[in-house]
Amino acid sequence: MSAPWAMLAELTHACPLRCPYCSNPVELAARSSELSTGEWQRILAESAALGVVHAHLSGGEPLLRPDLAPIVAAAEGEGVYTQLVTSGVGLTERRLGELAEAGLRSVQLSVQSATGAESDRIAGVASFARKERAAAVVAASGLPFGLNVVLHRENLDAVGEIIELGLSWGVARIELANTQFYGWGLLNRTALLPTREQLARAEATVKNYREKTDVELIWVIPDYFDGVPKPCMGGWGAISITVAPDGRVLPCPAAYDLPLELPNARDHSIGWIWEHSPAFNAYRGTGWMREPCASCPRKELDFGGCRCQAYALTGDAGRTDPACGLSPDHHLLDELAGGGTWTFRRPAPSASGADRSAP
């Protein structure tokens, strides 16, 4: 068994934004259940000893953790490269300075669309002006700066303007990630589902910009549409671990809903979890596969696709990913039609509770 390279640390599920495609689980971990600073320090040390060298410090909004700087320092002390993944709300010059001082290596800022009105409408909260200020702070800091945008029916047509926004903010990399349909994304699938024409146009725009700019443009393909499953997480329990705010450890950030008993870092070492826990061994390698994967020449390349998607769509996590054109369940995707309204991650904020993350 090889060692894990990377960790996604979901430091909290709390977030001032309400994105309808949020990658957090539909059942958000409560703030009162969150790991302490000391627990994160231990988890980072155990993970580093096992082989983790890279950590995304994410959420929710990780800036809501007042102890983010000591957590960064713990990672840095173990030689783990840290990237902050943030909505930008709460990222002041002072806060970023404190994090850089602690050893933060890079920042990834998310934006919901190209204009304030659209970005705020999708985030469900007025937040674009703060993102603009955060962008200026990151650019001035000299830290490596990436932009992340989740794409869907409501913003794919603006992909050119989104790229322009990133260029004007001085980012080095723009990740254009088409929505993955798990959790909130699945709940809001019809409202988020793009058309084939939208995708083709957006992809052509991205291609066009690749010739015009040195900024790295990462286009994360929507597996619903191309009939080819993605090699999810580089294989189950093969490359990375996700740690939930309450200490649950997952092979994939979308695996919350699978019928697996998720191990908790409060009860077990990261080493035991990686090597011996039933959850991490459930779909490791190719032995668990059935047809058509079991005899398919691509099985070492895509590992049968995504287990979470197989489960979400068929109720059986051991089936071939329906995104695969060879899957007997592939028709489940072909029959889908988009449109309609979405549900935000939480109800609209009340006037008094809206601004709890104000700097």
Place this chain on the structure above:
Amino acid sequence: MTWRPALSRAAMLRHDPVRQTDLLIVPERIVVLNEEAAAIVGLCDGERTVADIVAELPEGAEADVVEFLDRVRAEGWLR
């Protein structure tokens, strides 16, 4: 001005005792360096010029070293 290669702020060079190899880590990627590559990157301290770096490496490698340094700079990992 003469180029004195140094790691860019995006990149971290470290030894990995678990895998017994040297790594160059950047925001979204981990690059496993072979021994030669690690030796070259290790000399990129912002003091040495390309000629200094070449001089410290086994003879006959100049063209490869220069090409390698340009490639790593194009990726944005050296400045």
